[in-house]
Amino acid sequence: MLTFKNVSKSFGKIQALEDISFEVDEGEFVFITGPSGAGKTTLLKLILRQLLPDKGEIILEEKNITNIKKRDIPHLRQQIGVVFQDFKVLYERTLKENVEIALAVINFPRKEWDARVEHVLQLVDLHERDNLFPSQLSGGELQRLSLARALVVNPKIILADEPTGNLDWETADKIMDLFEKINDEGKTIIMATHHKLIIDKMKKRVIELKDGKIKEDIVVKKPRSKKTQDE
Amino acid sequence: MNIHLKTAGDHIRRAPFQALAAFFVLTITFFVVTTLSILVYSSGQALRFFETRPQIIAFLKDEVTPENISGLQNKLQEDVRVRKTVYVSKEEALEIYKKATADNPLLSELVSPAIFPASIEVQLADLSYAQELIEDLKKQEVVDSVGFTANLGGEDTLSQAVNKLRTVTWYIRVGGGVFAAVQVTTSLLVLMVIIGMRMTTRRGEIEILELIGATSSFIRRPVVLEATIYAVGGVFAGWFLSFVLILYATPSLISYFGDIPILPKDTLQLTYLFGIILAAEIVAGLLLAVIGSLLAVSRAKS
Numbered sequence: 093m094l095t096f097k098n099v100s101k102s103f104g105k106i107q108a109l110e111d112i113s114f115e116v117d118e119g120e121f122v123f124i125t126g127p128s129g130a131g132k133t134t135l136l137k138l139i140l141r142q143l144l145p146d147k148g149e150i151i152l153e154e155k156n157i158t159n160i161k162k163r164d165i166p167h168l169r170q171q172i173g174v175v176f177q178d179f180k181v182l183y184e185r186t187l188k189e190n191v192e193i194a195l196a197v198i199n200f201p202r203k204e205w206d207a208r209v210e211h212v213l214q215l216v217d218l219h220e221r222d223n224l225f226p227s228q229l230s231g232g233e234l235q236r237l238s239l240a241r242a243l244v245v246n247p248k249i250i251l252a253d254e255p256t257g258n259l260d261w262e263t264a265d266k267i268m269d270l271f272e273k274i275n276d277e278g279k280t281i282i283m284a285t286h287h288k289l290i291i292d293k294m295k296k297r298v299i300e301l302k303d304g305k306i307k308e309d310i311v312v313k314k315p316r317s318k319k320t321q322d323e
Numbered sequence: 324m325n326i327h328l329k330t331a332g333d334h335i336r337r338a339p340f341q342a343l344a345a346f347f348v349l350t351i352t353f354f355v356v357t358t359l360s361i362l363v364y365s366s367g368q369a370l371r372f373f374e375t376r377p378q379i380i381a382f383l384k385d386e387v388t389p390e391n392i393s394g395l396q397n398k399l400q401e402d403v404r405v406r407k408t409v410y411v412s413k414e415e416a417l418e419i420y421k422k423a424t425a426d427n428p429l430l431s432e433l434v435s436p437a438i439f440p441a442s443i444e445v446q447l448a449d450l451s452y453a454q455e456l457i458e459d460l461k462k463q464e465v466v467d468s469v470g471f472t473a474n475l476g477g478e479d480t481l482s483q484a485v486n487k488l489r490t491v492t493w494y495i496r497v498g499g500g501v502f503a504a505v506q507v508t509t510s511l512l513v514l515m516v517i518i519g520m521r522m523t524t525r526r527g528e529i530e531i532l533e534l535i536g537a538t539s540s541f542i543r544r545p546v547v548l549e550a551t552i553y554a555v556g557g558v559f560a561g562w563f564l565s566f567v568l569i570l571y572a573t574p575s576l577i578s579y580f581g582d583i584p585i586l587p588k589d590t591l592q593l594t595y596l597f598g599i600i601l602a603a604e605i606v607a608g609l610l611l612a613v614i615g616s617l618l619a620v621s622r623a624k625s
Contacts, residue, residue, distance in 0.1 A: 140534065142534075166533075166536045166537060166538040166539075166541075167536070168536075169533075169534065169535060169536035170535075170536035171536075172536075174534055174535065180530075180531045180534065181531075182528055182531060184333065184337070184528075192326065193326065193532070193535075194535050196326045196541070197532065197535055197536050197537045197538075197541060198536065241535070245535075245536075
């Protein structure tokens with residue numbers, strides 16, 4: 093579903109990513125981990141076409157997204173659900189409107205909005221708070237709202253950048269349960285995190301970055317097996 | 324409600340003073356534009372009234388034959404100094420006299436067509452030819468005497484009056500045009516400043532929308548709609564104020580200017596004139612809104 097082929101990206105003299113290659117299959121749950129500055133967020137930004145690689149190719153659904161035109165970037169992003177550490181919700185709109193706006197962006201038929209919104213808000217357990225404003229919610233609820241907005245457009249892939257970074261352990265655990273549930277339904281998830289406890293608990297594939305390179309690509313099964321980058 | 328319209332409405336509600344500033348500036352602009360349009364129309368009408376009325380009247384001798392008359396008329400028609408000629412028979416002259424003295428029937432009761440001379444009314448291509456043509460007409464055998472538009476006096480007075488009117492009309496058109504252009508530019512700048520401020524306060528929202536795949540037109544739409552609300556609101560308010568003012572002043576203006584049709588005397592025609600102005604202003608307002616908001620958006624995005 094997603095392929096990185098020898099992707100490199102630098103910012104001036106800083107090499108953020110160097111010759112990165114990996115593949116993600118449909119329905120996979122992949123953690124991108126590593127210390128701060130390892131290149132996790134850069135990698136996600138490349139998939140979202142917020143950045144362009146200096147070298148290499150990124151193939152999403154058989155389409156090289158590194159050479160799509162600027163006017164096609166919104167269309168690419170409409171196929172990707174994004175969840176951010178700082179939630180990035182619209183504070184002047186209600187929960188329901190926050191989710192609806194994602195449907196408006198993809199030009200989804202207006203008469204089907206209510207059913208879709210109701211469904212995802214139920215999934216993230218916010219359906220009884222749909223008329224509240226984000227300022228009236230806790231951090232965990234905001235992250236669930238962010239996830240609902242990502243899910244409502246039925247994306248091919250969900251990118252999550254440190255989604256538990258601003259949450260306490262208990263809330264983070266609940267959010268991760270939600271991600272797992274969504275993954276079980278067949279959604280591909282790529283999550284950047286350095287939350288070791290979560291990674292260990294989830295037992296999913298882990299791509300560890302260090303200084304812009306892949307240090308390890310571990311497919312965690314029970315028991316753990318190791319897949320090197322050369323494979 | 325449409326999501327973009329709701330967004331535009333929310334922006335207006337959240338910053339009511341900015342919205343009011345934009346609305347008032349546009350109202351003043353379109354009030355001035357409407358009033359100036361009427362002024363331009365009226366001055367044009369007045370000028371046309373004086374320019375198209377006969378300026379020289381050649382009174383014909385009683386013994387002239389129809390052949391003589393048509394001979395003179397044909398000669399005048401071929402003259403480049405002449406725009407138009409009209410033959411007025413003795414009977415028609417009597418009718419004109421009767422009409423002019425309608426408020427005093429005694430004056431017309433005792434007169435017969437015989438005492439009125441037939442005449443040829445001449446409209447000049449340019450008033451500077453008047454003196455020359457009068458002299459030429461005086462030399463014609465069939466012409467008894469030559470007169471000028473009575474209520475304007477001699478050819479000098481007539482020429483001065485029309486020239487003065489032309490100058491006034493020119494000043495109204497050019498001066499009014501410049502003034503209206505300044506007003507429209509001010510409105511455009513105010514719209515751009517307000518929309519620019521809106522874009523700055525929405526920077527975070529725009530970033531989020533771009534990340535979830537919003538196209539540029541999706542982001543621009545509420546902004547353009549907001550500017551359109553100000554512009555259309557300003558057009559209607561400005562136009563309505565001017566309409567009420569002119570409607571109120573019309574009876575006095577019409578009675579002051581008498582025969583000069585500076586404004587349509589029929590209310591329906593006046594409304595029609597204002598309708599045309601409103602339609603043109605709506606188009607101008609929409610253009611102003613679209614141009615202003617798109618410029619502001621592109622500036623904010625760059």
